[in-house]
Structures are given as structure tokens and as C-alpha cells.
Amino acid sequence: MELTDKMQAFVMHCGEMGSRWGFNRTIGQMYALLLISEEPLSANELSQTLHISRGNVSMGIKELNSWQLIATRHKPGDRKEYYQPAGSIWQMANRVFEQRRKREIDPTLSLLRDNLLEEPRDQQERYAQQRLLEIHDLLEMITEWASELQRLSPEKLSTLMKLGAGVSKILDFRDKLSPKDRTES
Amino acid sequence: MELTDKMQAFVMHCGEMGSRWGFNRTIGQMYALLLISEEPLSANELSQTLHISRGNVSMGIKELNSWQLIATRHKPGDRKEYYQPAGSIWQMANRVFEQRRKREIDPTLSLLRDNLLEEPRDQQERYAQQRLLEIHDLLEMITEWASELQRLSPEKLSTLMKLGAGVSKILDFRDKLSPKDRTES
DNA sequence: CTAAATGTTCATTATGTTCTGAAAATACCT
DNA sequence: AGGTATTTTCAGAACATAATGAACATTTAG
Numbered sequence: 001m002e003l004t005d006k007m008q009a010f011v012m013h014c015g016e017m018g019s020r021w022g023f024n025r026t027i028g029q030m031y032a033l034l035l036i037s038e039e040p041l042s043a044n045e046l047s048q049t050l051h052i053s054r055g056n057v058s059m060g061i062k063e064l065n066s067w068q069l070i071a072t073r074h075k076p077g078d079r080k081e082y083y084q085p086a087g088s089i090w091q092m093a094n095r096v097f098e099q100r101r102k103r104e105i106d107p108t109l110s111l112l113r114d115n116l117l118e119e120p121r122d123q124q125e126r127y128a129q130q131r132l133l134e135i136h137d138l139l140e141m142i143t144e145w146a147s148e149l150q151r152l153s154p155e156k157l158s159t160l161m162k163l164g165a166g167v168s169k170i171l172d173f174r175d176k177l178s179p180k181d182r183t184e185s
Numbered sequence: 186m187e188l189t190d191k192m193q194a195f196v197m198h199c200g201e202m203g204s205r206w207g208f209n210r211t212i213g214q215m216y217a218l219l220l221i222s223e224e225p226l227s228a229n230e231l232s233q234t235l236h237i238s239r240g241n242v243s244m245g246i247k248e249l250n251s252w253q254l255i256a257t258r259h260k261p262g263d264r265k266e267y268y269q270p271a272g273s274i275w276q277m278a279n280r281v282f283e284q285r286r287k288r289e290i291d292p293t294l295s296l297l298r299d300n301l302l303e304e305p306r307d308q309q310e311r312y313a314q315q316r317l318l319e320i321h322d323l324l325e326m327i328t329e330w331a332s333e334l335q336r337l338s339p340e341k342l343s344t345l346m347k348l349g350a351g352v353s354k355i356l357d358f359r360d361k362l363s364p365k366d367r368t369e370s
Numbered sequence: 371c372t373a374a375a376t377g378t379t380c381a382t383t384a385t386g387t388t389c390t391g392a393a394a395a396t397a398c399c400t
Numbered sequence: 401a402g403g404t405a406t407t408t409t410c411a412g413a414a415c416a417t418a419a420t421g422a423a424c425a426t427t428t429a430g
Contacts, residue, residue, distance in 0.1 A: 006300055007313055013296050020289045022205075024418060035320075036313035043377075053420045058378055079428065080376065089319045093327075104205045111198050115191055128192055128221035134274045135220075141346050142278075148350040156353050161326050163356075165333035168341050170355055209388060228407075238390045243408055264398065265406070 001049045007036055011050070022100055023067075026052050027060045031069060031085070040073045040082035068095050090154045101146065105139055112136040186234045192221055196235070207285055208252075211237050212245045216254060216270070225258045225267035253280050275339045286331065290324055297321040 003011065011032045018028025029050050034041060041049075047057045061083065064070045071086040085092065112132050120126040149157060160167070188196065196217045203213025214235050219226060226234075232242045246268065249255045256271040270277065297317050305311040334342060345352070 004306065004310055006303065006310065010296065010300065010313070010317065013293065017289070017293060019417095020207075026419075036316050038309065038312040054376095055378075055380090055421065056419055059419090062378085089316075089323050093323060104202070108198065108202060111195065115195065118191065121189065124223065125189055125191065127223040128195070131221050131274075132195065138274050138278060141343070145346040145349055151350060152353055156356065158326070159356060160352060161330040164330055165336060167345060167352065168337055204387095211389080239407085240391065240409075241389055244389090247408085 001037070001041065001045050003033075003049065010036065021096070022103065023063060026050065026056055027063055030057065030060045031064060034070060034083055035085050037084075040084040042080045042082050044080070046083075067099050088154075094150055097146065097150070101143060105143055109136065109139050109143070112139070186222070186226065186230050188218075188234065195221065206281070207288065208248060211235065211241055212248055215242065215245045216249060219255060219268055220270050222269075225269040227265045227267050229265070231268075252284050273339075279335055282331065282335070286328060290328055294321065294324050294328070297324070 011029050014032035015025045015029040018025045021028065023031075029052075030046055033046065033049060043054065043057045043061065046052075046060075047054050050057075061070070064083075069086055069092060070083045073082040073084055074080075075082060112135060115132055116129065116136060120129050149160075152160070163170075196214050199217035200210045200214040203210045206213065208216075214237075215231055218231065218234060228239065228242045228246065231237075231245075232239050235242075246255070249268075254271055254277060255268045258267040258269060260267060297320060300317055301314060301321060305314050334345075337345070348355075
């Protein structure tokens with residue numbers, strides 16, 4: 001498959017950003033290429049277009065599958081597998097958020113929880129636990145909030161985001177109207 | 186400085202997570218240690234407690250400074266520098282978000298913008314640009330929203346988060362009250 | 371069943387990242 | 401100025417991660 005300069009540039013950029021986004025260079029490139037291709041691509045096409053080994057493509061496919069970022073397609077009379085991005089851009093963003101949460105936050109949250117179950121033995125530990133508690137509460141609040149937002153429909157989420165900091169005005173408004181009916185804090 | 190088992194465990198965990206969070210092992214350990222220490226620590230103390238070289242500590246300090254995550258203190262009659270975490274947990278979380286946005290999203294957003302300025306030359310490019318546009322709009326919406334939220338006070342943000350998916354009910358409520366005054370979508 | 375086509379695995383090689391430690395720079399004191 | 405404590409730098413060593421490609425496995429057509 002032949003790429004125009006602009007497409008090349010995008011694919012290479014995604015390669016460079018790949019590791020920052022939690023996967024590696026080739027996986028970034030592969031995903032970028034699938035995204036901008038109108039037709040699903042076979043493993044061979046990926047290998048040739050990106051100049052990476054066949055084996056590497058196979059591993060990349062495996063990884064992208066584990067992130068649930070691609071879907072496999074078949075063409076009649078052709079037993080190769082063809083790959084394409086799975087779902088809408090929104091869904092992809094969701095999946096990436098979720099995966100990263102699992103890798104970057106959940107393990108820490110679980111360690112913190114375990115730690116906080118035990119009694120501090122001295123002043124030093126008492127202070128440390130206080131800090132850990134703050135971190136724990138913050139992380140927990142953020143992850144809970146994130147997963148609730150993920151459950152909203154894209155439309156609602158979109159409205160909410162476009163509203164931006166305006167939400168805060170709505171909160172004030174609500175507090176003025178019915179101060180006693182406020183969210184438990 | 187001597188660490189209890191539990192503190193050790195936390196520090197080591199942060200080391201392991203370090204690279205997932207955008208810095209490296211020793212920087213993760215250093216920051217964790219500073220967080221749970223009641224007293225600010227000197228470079229030598231960090232080096233000895235964590236068993237890492239003096240030079241490595243120096244580079245780590247530099248990096249943590251660039252993330253604005255630590256502050257430098259001095260003790261009277263002592264010309265060593267002592268380090269401690271800068272600001273509250275909330276502020277740290279903010280800084281980390283911001284830094285990561287700069288590294289992980291801004292470059293891509295800028296590439297996408299440049300790309301979208303040019304006219305597509307053929308059908309292939311037309312399709313590709315369509316995808317890029319979707320990504321661009323999503324990333325832009327998310328970053329704008331994030332930066333607006335960051336400007337809210339921790340209290341308001343906290344209220345908002347605890348409210349969780351409940352926001353969506355408020356949106357419905359508002360739409361029912363004044364459908365014509367709705368956010369431009 | 372065999373042969374051709376496709377997909378996967380994994381030991382080895384290549385590349386990239388982090389860490390060390392000695393040397394250089396800086397800051398402070400007398 | 402000279403001397404000492406402290407920090408910074410950076411080349412190279414150690415370590416970690418990613419990529420290759422040949423061997424192996426699987427599938428399907430004939």
C-alpha cells in the first residue's frame with residue numbers, strides 16, 4: 001500500500017508518540033495506519049507498508065486486540081485476516097482510558113488500601129499514612145468519577161464537556177435553590 | 186534514614202509504577218519518599234536511603250523540579266539543600282495532568298491542526314482527513330474541558346466529582362426548564 | 371494426505387533508557 | 401586568595417525493551 005506524504009507523517013508521528021501512550025512504536029504506527037485506511041488491511045500489507053517484520057506485526061495485532069482496539073474481518077474467497085479499527089473514536093478513547101487506568105492507577109489504589117488497613121506503629125508511620133490516605137481518596141474519587149462519566153452516552157458527555165466550567169454555575173444555582181437538599185459531602 | 190517495611194513497600198511500588206506515570210524508577214522512588222517524610226530530605230539522605238548514586242539523585246531532582254513537584258528548603262547553619270513535595274496533593278495531581286497533557290496530547294493536536302489546513306488531494310486523503318478531524322475534535326474538546334476544570338477550586342471540583350453521573354440529571358432538569366437556552370451543540 | 375498459504379512463537383540481535391562514579395563546576399567560609 | 405562542602409554533568413556500563421527472522425503450528429484447497 002502506498003501512502004501520501006501527509007499520511008506518512010501522521011503514521012510516523014503516532015509511532016513516536018506510541019510509547020508515551022502506553023504501547024510501543026510499531027503498535028502506534030500500525031494503529032494509525034488502520035485508522036486512516038478506508039479498507040481493512042492484512043498483516044502482510046501492514047508489514048510491507050510500515051517496513052516491519054511479519055513477526056512484529058503478529059505481536060502488535062495481539063496487543064491491539066488485548067486493548068480491544070481492532071476488529072478482524074474476512075473477505076470471501078480469501079483466507080487472510082484483515083484488520084480495522086474497532087468502533088468509533090469515542091469508543092477507542094474510552095478503551096484507552098480504561099486500559100491505562102487499569103495499569104496506572106488500580107495497582108496503586110490496591111496497595112494503598114492494603115496499607116491503610118494496618119495500624120501505624122509510630123509517629124513516622126502515622127504521618128506517612130496520613131499522606132497515603134490523601135492520595136488514596138483522591139485517586140478513588142477520580143476513578144469513580146471517570147467510570148461514571150464513561151457510562152454516560154457520548155451525546156450527554158459531549159454536552160457536558162462543551163458546557164465546560166459552566167457546570168459550576170449550575171451547582172451554585174442548585175445550592176441557592178435548595179441548600180438542604182445538597183449532595184452528601 | 187530508616188524506613189519501616191510498609192514505607193519501603195510504598196516507595197518501591199512507586200518506583201515500579203514510575204515509568205508508567207511518565208518518569209522513571211528512581212524518580213518515582215524519590216518522590217514517594219519525599220511525600221511520606223515528615224521532614225524535608227537532603228540529596229545525600231535520598232541517595233543513602235534509596236541506595237542510588239549521588240549523580241542520579243541530582244538528575245532526579247532536576248526532573249522533579251521541571252515537573253514543579255518539589256520545593257527546595259534550607260536549614261539555618263546548613264548549606265545543604267533539602268527537598269519536600271510542593272503544595273497539596275491536589276496541586277500535584279494537577280501538575281502531573283498538565284505535564285502529561287503537554288507531552289502526550291499537545292504535539293499530536295498541533296500535527297493534526299497543520300494537517301487539516303491542507304486540502305486533500307484524492308479520495309484516500311479525503312477519507313484519512315475525515316478520521317483525523319474526528320480525532321482532532323475529540324482531543325480538543327477533552328483538553329479544553331480539562332483545563333477549565335483545573336481552574337475550578339478543589340472544593341467545587343470535589344463537589345462535582347462526588348455528584349458523579351448525577352450531573353446528567355441536572356442537565357436534563359435544565360433542558361426541561363428552558364429548552365431554548367440550551368448550550369449550542 | 372500433501373502442499374501452499376497464513377499465522378505464531380521465541381532465541382537472538384538491535385535499540386533505547388537509566389544508572390554510576392569520577393571529574394568539573396559552584397557556593398560558601400576563613 | 402586557598403580550602404571544603406555540595407551539586408552538576410556526562411561518558412560509559414548495566415539494564416530493559418523492542419524487532420527480526422527462521423522454525424514451528426495451523427488452516428484449507430485439491
